[in-house]
Amino acid sequence: MKCTLVTGGSRGIGRAICVKLAAGGGNHILINYKDNETAALETLELVREKGCTGEILRFDVGNKVEVREVLGGWIEAHPEAFIEVLVNNAGITDDTLMVWMKDEQWDSVINASLNGFFYVTKLVLTNMLLKRYGRIVNMVSLSGLKGVPGQTNYAAAKGGVIAATRSLAHEIAKRGITVNAVAPGFIKTDMTQHIAEKDMKAHIPAGRFGEPEEVASAVAFLVSPEASYITAEVLGVNGGMFS
Numbered sequence: 001m002k003c004t005l006v007t008g009g010s011r012g013i014g015r016a017i018c019v020k021l022a023a024g025g026g027n028h029i030l031i032n033y034k035d036n037e038t039a040a041l042e043t044l045e046l047v048r049e050k051g052c053t054g055e056i057l058r059f060d061v062g063n064k065v066e067v068r069e070v071l072g073g074w075i076e077a078h079p080e081a082f083i084e085v086l087v088n089n090a091g092i093t094d095d096t097l098m099v100w101m102k103d104e105q106w107d108s109v110i111n112a113s114l115n116g117f118f119y120v121t122k123l124v125l126t127n128m129l130l131k132r133y134g135r136i137v138n139m140v141s142l143s144g145l146k147g148v149p150g151q152t153n154y155a156a157a158k159g160g161v162i163a164a165t166r167s168l169a170h171e172i173a174k175r176g177i178t179v180n181a182v183a184p185g186f187i188k189t190d191m192t193q194h195i196a197e198k199d200m201k202a203h204i205p206a207g208r209f210g211e212p213e214e215v216a217s218a219v220a221f222l223v224s225p226e227a228s229y230i231t232a233e234v235l236g237v238n239g240g241m242f243s
């Protein structure tokens with residue numbers, strides 16, 4: 001059974017990725033979430049409407065014990081399954097100027113994106129190496145490329161994932177496994193609902209925020225067999241903001 005795991009698949013960009021990949025047919029989709037079971041079940045329903053199978057998996061990607069117990073447990077219980085596509089999409093922001101930033105704000109943001117990438121990818125990697133095939137896409141951000149005031153935690157987390165993407169890609173390219181990152185600009189999700197599009201659009205060459213589906217299309221290409229010679233790349237999906 002070939003599988004795709006999308007972390008943070010319950011809402012926003014992660015949901016759009018699950019639905020897009022389901023529409024392309026093929027893999028059983030594992031929809032990870034942390035708190036919002038109702039939203040995760042809605043994503044599962046949308047996946048099924050596209051004619052694909054799937055299931056929801058609750059774990060906090062930044063909690064290594066939970067990742068090992070839940071995801072590691074799932075892998076052990078399904079020896080016939082091969083997670084050949086991994087999208088490390090889960091992430092949070094908790095913005096404030098560094099002078100005011102609490103330890104917990106730093107830790108939680110680093111945990112969700114950077115440590116989550118490490119804990120989840122390590123569990124999935126062994127099988128990809130054995131099967132000599134895999135597609136890994138890490139959701140990063142413009143913030144991790146250029147830096148944004150108020151986001152030292154988030155920029156550090158995403159910048160760390162970008163560096164790790166390139167290093168891991170170099171380690172495993174010969175095994176037929178690609179590792180890429182997608183860096184969205186402003187995308188309409190719960191994460192950006194407090195940011196007024198009308199105030200920001202003058203800074204975006206495309207003149208608008210992006211849709212989650214526009215990010216999902218980029219991911220769908222990178223995880224396809226056709227993208228076999230693209231690795232260690234960071235693909236911006238930002239309406240021209242940092243290009």
Ligand code: NAP
Pocket residue numbers: 007008009010011012013014032033034035036037039059060061062089090091092111112113116139140141142183184185186187188189190191192
């Ligand atoms: P969102 O609408 O806030 O959704 C976040 C998703 O991540 C939810 O499914 C949430 O699960 C899950 N999640 C958060 N922390 C988690 C954890 N510790 N363990 C497991 N799941 C967790 O965010 P989004 O806008 O779709 O963002 C998705 C990714 O794109 C993030 O990595 C974000 O940094 C990145 N990004 C977004 C934008 C943007 O403009 N929206 C721009 C650049 C990059 P629950 O539903 O259970 O809470």
